[in-house]
Amino acid sequence: MPNVLRADGITVKFGGVTAVNNVSLSLGSGEILGLIGPNGAGKTTLFNAVTGFAPMHSGTITLLNKDITALPAFKRTRLGFGRTFQTERPFEELTVLENVLVAAFLTVGRRREAERLAMSVLEQVGLADRAHQPALDLNLARRRRLELAKALAVKPKVIFLDEIMAGLNPPALREMIAFVRSLSAQGLAVLMVEHIMEAIIELSDHVIVLASGEKIAEGTPQQVTSDERVIEAYLGTD
Ligand SMILES: Nc1ncnc2c1ncn2[C@@H]1O[C@H](COP(=O)(O)OP(=O)(O)OP(=O)(O)O)[C@@H](O)[C@H]1O
Structure with missing residues (x-):
């Protein structure tokens, strides 16, 4: 699958806090990438860094092989980034x-x-x-x-969806899942931050799991949901 979007070595710091540490991802046309992790893991921050809404400490972003790292959000939008906002x-x-x-x-x-x-x-x-x-x-x-x-x-060539399933009732959730699938069927690349695991499992071709700003696992939904580190990050260990 040819790359539409690549983000390499993304690091975002807020003062002394490293909210995202050296995370990379890539996304092909028609592909759905799910980004999951416990609260405060850095999902929204990574999402904002890629879309140009949060300044990066380091990393590069390419859209269709063009380096767009230095472009502000509105220019990324014009080149093909569509996004929703969590609120x-x-x-x-x-x-x-x-x-x-x-x-x-x-x-x-x-x-x-x-x-x-x-x-x-x-x-x-x-x-x-x-x-x-x-x-x-x-x-x-x-x-x-x-x-x-x-x-x-x-x-857009890539659409960024920030928790668009949150709070929907079951019929509306089913409709939203079907709608996102239809976007990918039309060839759009989809990057989705989502807490609703049902949607992640049904839709994602590939999942990246963040915890405390680090990528702790990636793979198919089945691979990541059975990964010990992921279970630990969600449930904690006593
Ligand atoms: N503007 C900011 N200034 C300072 N710290 C921030 C800022 N935005 C986020 N952070 C911190 O960065 C870390 C990652 O937060 P982020 O909102 O990206 O996590 P998240 O995975 O999206 O969480 P949630 O699932 O709760 O939305 C947290 O420790 C958060 O407090």
Whole structure:
């Protein structure tokens, strides 16, 4: 599988705390990489470093063989990074469509083209019928879909999903799992931080486990969930 994204030797420090220590990952087109680990393991920090939202101490990032390490987040977005945020934060006073338009304008200059793109991603996530409602009116599952629509509206090559399954009820979780699978089937590379193991096990081609900023295991979902170090990191030892 050709590499879409590579991150090599990523280290992030906050003052004296090393939140991510020398972690590498790579991701091919249509591949789903799950990033798991106990609270405070460094998942969000690694995710933010790769997407350009957290400064790195060291490491390199390449997108389609182009070194993008020095680029700020908005330039990475333009080159094909779409992301959701752990705490979804729509502009609540804007409509659903307007929220997606804000993202679409990051990659498309003309209004008509941006509107077409925004409507097509709203259709893709099943929110087209709510396009003209205020974002404020959406329930949690639909807010997550709006986050996805915003991430897709930048025409990504890699999509970064930060705990998009958290708090969903079982039917909404099933729908979200199916939706993420459909993204990978379309050739998108997916990097997913997720605590819901059901989703990780069903979706991930490959899983990286972080604990205290270190990569402690990687492999298929079956390999990592039976790994002693992973079980220890989650359960602790007395
Ligand atoms: N802006 C920051 N300033 C200082 N320390 C930070 C900052 N962001 C994260 N940290 C620290 O870095 C470590 C990793 O945190 P991070 O949020 O990346 O973990 P996580 O695996 O995403 O956790 P969770 O599953 O709870 O979201 C923690 O010790 C955290 O306190």
